[in-house]
Amino acid sequence: MHNRTRSRTAVHGHAQSHAAPHGRNRRRRSPRPAHKDPLVAARPCPGPLPVRTAPARPRRRAGAAEPPLPPAMEPGEPGEPGEAAWRGPGGGPLGGRSLLELALATGVAAWATWAVLLMPGFRRVPLRLQVPYQPSGPQQAANALALLRGRSGKTVDLGSGDGRLVLEAYKQGLRPAVGYELNPWLLCLSHYRAWKAGYHGKVSFLKKDLWKVNLSDCHNVIVFLAPSVKPPLATKLLAELPDEARVVAGRFPFPSWTPTSTLGQGLEQVWAYDMKEVRRAAQSSAEESRV
Known part of the structure; x- marks a missing residue:
């Protein structure tokens, strides 16, 4: 009995000895020393990053109309949405050099069109005698043929262009009707117009230089040419045409000749010379000059 009591006391005292460090003799932790760098020590600890959430879309009531869509962006200044800038081969915007190359290419294309369509008729004619193509208007053609009404004999159009004056002369009974033109494209257009009007084979369009053709058998001459060629042409007509011939000039008169009659005003005026x-x-x- 005595031994049992002693053993309990010993066990109880052992338990107290193990529990003592957790009470009186517990070691306290010292606070964490501050950082040596004052800037780092003053910087607050970053918190959690804010999360962006899309605003909630209001619920559409049943039967309500859809909200209108925003208007489309119009092409504006460079860098704005909807910009319709020209792009180069690489997808980037055209720079100054690219725009210069584009302008040069446009000029070359225009020159090529002139060289192919209009220039072939002028290659063998001196520059001072070249006449650009300018079609006559309906009223100009009507006035020119009105001054030839009632006449007969061979009728020629010097620089016939698209052939409209030759066709009108044939309709009026002036036969044969002949047009002289050097431009092959205008000659093709003249033949097409004659075929379309039903006069194919009845009128003639010849690829000849008007300065080299012989006009001694012509009785009616139509001239719609620039004023720069009128003086040398007047010398040719005086030397070759017979006395019965009549010359009708459109747009510009012969400066040294006195017209027999005239018709129209302004750009539609024409002059007749016997x-x-x-x-x-x-x-x-x-x-008079000799005297």
Whole structure:
């Protein structure tokens, strides 16, 4: 009995000895020393990053109409949405050099069009005698043919262009009707117009230089040419045309001739010259200059 009591006391005292360090003799932890760098010590500890959430879309009531869509962006300044800038082969915007190359290419294309379509007719003609193509208007053609009404004999159009004056002369009974033109493209257009009007084979369009053709058998001459070629052409007509011939000039008159009659005003005005009277006036002026 005594031994049992002693053993319990010993066990109880052993338990107290093990529990003592957790009470009185417990070691306290010292606080964590501050950082040596004051800037780092003053910087607050980053907290959790904010999370962006999309705003909640309001619920659409049943039967309500859909909200209108925003208007489409119009092309604006560079860098704005909807910009419609020209892009180069690499997808980037065109720079100054690319724009210069584009301008040069456009100029070359325009020159090539002139060289292919219009220039072939002028290659063998001196520059001062070249006449650009300018079609006559309907009223100009009507006035020119009105001054030839009632006449007969061979009718020629010097620089016939698209052939409209030759066709109108044939309709009026002036036959044969011939057009002289050097440009092959305008000659093709003239033949097409004659075929479309039903006069194919009845009118003639010849690829000849008007400065080299012989006009001695012509009785009616139509001239719609620039004023720069009128003086040398007047010399040719005086030397070759018969006295019965009549010359009708459109747009610009012959500066040294006196017209027999005229019709129209402004750009639609035309002048008629009878070669017999023109020669008589030329001889009179020559005799007066001698005296």
